[in-house]
Amino acid sequence: MSSTTGTPPPSTHPHSQEGPTHWVLSLSCPDQPGIVAAVAGLLATHGGNITESQQFGDPLTGLFFMRVQVEAATSRDELQTALTTLAHEFDMTWRLDVAGRRVRTVAMVSTAAHCLHDLLFRQRSEGLPVDIVAVVSNHTALADVAAFYGIPFHHVPVTRDTKPQAEARLLELVQELDVELVVLARYMQILSDDLCRTLAGQVINIHHSFLPSFKGARPYAQAHDRGVKLIGATAHYVTGDLDEGPIIEQDVERVDHTRSVEDLVALGQDVERRALARAVRWHAEHRVLLDGHRTIVFR
Known part of the structure; x- marks a missing residue:
């Protein structure tokens, strides 16, 4: 489910920065060239190692959908700030969460x-x-x-x-x-x-x-x-x-x-x-x- 905000769910607790966190990012936006490169580049800039990535462009609605799992030691706040800027550029709806969180x-x-x-x-x-x-x-x-x-x-x-x-x-x-x-x-x-x-x-x-x-x-x-x-x-x-x-x-x-x-x-x-x-x-x-x-x- 995509979300209109990158705000973490109410039950999520701050994650220890002793090691990398396995994040899951899901997003949708109007389809255009450069989305995958922009997302991958942002994650790489923040030390992220992508472990799973899937995407789909819907020719009927003109929307692009993507789900990425990434290991990164950067904080949630840092990732959210960067994603908020990217989302504004691509008119993106997105959600960031810890992979496997119940x-x-x-x-x-x-x-x-x-x-x-x-x-x-x-x-x-x-x-x-x-x-x-x-x-x-x-x-x-x-x-x-x-x-x-x-x-x-x-x-x-x-x-x-x-x-x-x-x-x-x-x-x-x-x-x-x-x-x-x-x-x-x-x-x-x-x-x-x-x-x-x-x-x-x-x-x-x-x-x-x-x-x-x-x-x-x-x-x-x-x-x-x-x-x-x-x-x-x-x-x-x-x-x-x-x-x-x-x-x-x-x-x-x-x-x-x-x-x-x-x-x-x-x-x-x-x-x-x-x-x-x-x-x-x-x-x-x-x-x-x-x-x-x-x-x-x-x-």
């Missing part, structure tokens, strides 16, 4: 446990670079899952009448806990337009890829009735347009007539877990940059 995250759930279990397990055992600081739910069904992993659980009921208060409570938690990412891990509530705008580019959702074909209740049963041959899932950023935000990742599983509704549900949940985990990882590693209604993902 992004402070809230997971929102309702009653389905598969995505929450998976994220918490991957955080603990597979190096998913997030720090899930709270689980928020409109039900209490998954409180025991949060407790098992030692994560604070917040029950925030939602009704038509209390939705504004519930979203206000969520924003309070985001601010109190210095949250940088909200993951809707099968949270079965629609966020308001105001909340989507407030948290633009900071909320990731997962849903089955049947949409818009099988809306409403029991989508897997509807899909089974129609004899689908593929099931899948889509992870995307949340916008005010329901389930139409920029897509980060999709995954599918082939099925046939022998599969029961229960089989489709189980396979679908597995696909949802995989797609969501990849989307969260790529976001946390600053590999996802917004390009209008779509994303550029540097894998």
Whole structure:
């Protein structure tokens, strides 16, 4: 995700200058000659050794996107000052962070446990670079899952009448806990337009890829009735347009007539877990940059 500022996230602490820091720089700007040379030259001037670099120029939007990992002993302030000057020259949107820093995250759930279990397990055992600081739910069904992993659980009921208060409570938690990412891990509530705008580019959702074909209740049963041959899932950023935000990742599983509704549900949940985990990882590693209604993902 690109940012309109180079200000470090609130949870970042000053890094010791005993050795080089591994930084990650992501940026976008109007495409023109000399951008790569300018960025590489700036980093070299400040003693940086580039360890990974990816770039893409979009001929449709005329925008250039770049992600660089670099080892440098220079301070964050020094790099930010230099990048601010460069950004002004190229009309650049950019973000600088410490590579591998765990992004402070809230997971929102309702009653389905598969995505929450998976994220918490991957955080603990597979190096998913997030720090899930709270689980928020409109039900209490998954409180025991949060407790098992030692994560604070917040029950925030939602009704038509209390939705504004519930979203206000969520924003309070985001601010109190210095949250940088909200993951809707099968949270079965629609966020308001105001909340989507407030948290633009900071909320990731997962849903089955049947949409818009099988809306409403029991989508897997509807899909089974129609004899689908593929099931899948889509992870995307949340916008005010329901389930139409920029897509980060999709995954599918082939099925046939022998599969029961229960089989489709189980396979679908597995696909949802995989797609969501990849989307969260790529976001946390600053590999996802917004390009209008779509994303550029540097894998």
